[in-house]
Amino acid sequence: MALYQQHHVRPFGVNPAPATSHAEYAARLTLPFVLLSDPEAAIANAYHAAMPWGFGITRTVYLIGQDGRIQFGRRGAPGASVSLEHLESKK
């Protein structure tokens, strides 16, 4: 998390749970980032992170540059240093 802050990248978690569920979860874990509610999986679909036939969400990470373009995308949950390497390479 400190790495993200150091690089001025704002991370968000995204999943289909309603915002109220997210609020409870975030409060319980004192998560250092905001969770976004995607109840219809519209965002997941747009970012190709939804499984076919409504089978849920696949762990997927994207880094988006301030030009509005994808800088990095990967399945799974790579660590912050992996994602940020790609940010560094764009500088």
Place this chain on the structure above:
Amino acid sequence: MANLLKPGDTAPDFAATGSDGHTYRLSDLLAESPVLLLFYPGNNTPG
């Protein structure tokens, strides 16, 4: 499953409600800083 969006692809804009009750729009966020999106299956899942 569809392939990942590729580097250089336009990131689809969206607006969503956050766990803090605010509504976030990607295009507004990008005006401030790069954004990292972490899609995951559900709360209380490992990883």
